[in-house]
Amino acid sequence: MFSKNTIAFYGDDFTGSTDDLESLSLAGANTRLFINTPTEAMLAALPKLDAFGIAGKTRSLTPAAMEATLRPALLQLKSMGLRHIHYKVCSTFDSSPQVGSIGKVMDIAQDVFGPTSIPLLVAAPALGRYGLFGNLFAQMGIGSNGTIYRLDRHPSMKAHPVTPATESDLRLHLANQTAQSIGLINILDLELTDTELEQRYQEELTKGASVILFDALYQKQLTKIGCLLEQLASAKGVLFSVGSSAVASALGAAMAVQGNWVPKTNWPKPIAIEDLLVLSGSCSPVTDAQIKWAADNGFEVLAFNAEEAVEYGMQAKSIQIVLEKATQALTAKQSVVIHSNGSVSQDTINIPSDIIGSLLGQIGLHLQEKQGLKRMVLAGGDSSSHAARAMGIEAVEMLAPLIAGAPLCTSFSSNSCMDGIEINFKGGQVGAANYFGLLRNGSLFN
Structure with a gap:
């Protein structure tokens, strides 16, 4: 049995899971992220743990596989x-209804925890994600100065190769995935007192809603939402919620208000390195711009033929060439980007993320066994979970913050060559053009 403050999260992919890991760690929680669901015995061996997560891969699964x-x-x-x-x-x-269905998650949760109400908080102001009257707006490139778009007009999201955004009102979006009624605590409601806000929540339940979506425009509003979530947990004993890392930020803020956690601000500064390895299965134009920046700034950039690799695996000629060139560059202390040419190939082929991710993981493990690298980057929300598993990573903890939503982590693995390395998981929408330079440099550029 854990303390009353213990929080657990299940991430739909690895990059998103490290986002939650960062939010909780910054809030002052001793947090570890596991690849698989830890047993109580495993957690008992970590008595100082305040929170833990599971880096799932449900974002890329069908409803049946999610079940x-x-x-x-x-x-x-x-x-x-x-x-x-x-x-x-x-x-x-x-x-979508076919892949990574969040509605399916909510239906499963009703069976496991219900009947219950499920708070839904997606807007994450610190990441450039804003909720207004049920609609989601997103900045182009987390941690950049990109333009803010309504979700269905976002250049990257409306062209996503697997789950293109066609609707910005999350209530309508979810209605295609679940029959549950969805209520709304809108941006104006967040000006109410804490007592009045709880009453508004109850009003939505009285109207028949079982899922309650929260708007948010400013980071400070998450504290009010987090305090409400804590009240709901006190009443229920356990509260199941769905959302972005804003949920973790909200709960962390509430824990600070209660005096349970103290936000952590003193983090080690990562050193600059010369031989950074980046493995990218991303199809995002944001990542594409980062790869182009890397090519112009001293990285060896290598692409393999994804179709050939699917057929022949690690024995594919293009992968063998990439491995040879990457080994030469890393031996010469030159940073390397290896990618699946996703931004180009998605126009003609659509290779499942588990296949691409597993290939990238095998490439990374092969190079790590030979080179003993200090730091790696896995880029691509859908592919990173599969890559991490193929590399034998079993858990990670946050080492230092760099860009919001994508911390530098320390890995844990029973494979000695993967244990203790520094690793960063980058979602497709994260970072400015010089992102890989930041990871090589170890800090933000002046």
């Missing part, structure tokens, strides 16, 4: 005596 994967995990988490269980989704709400 088989998620239900056992939620049942196991429910048995642990936790106060909060949070299903972490991407802050651009990547999902």
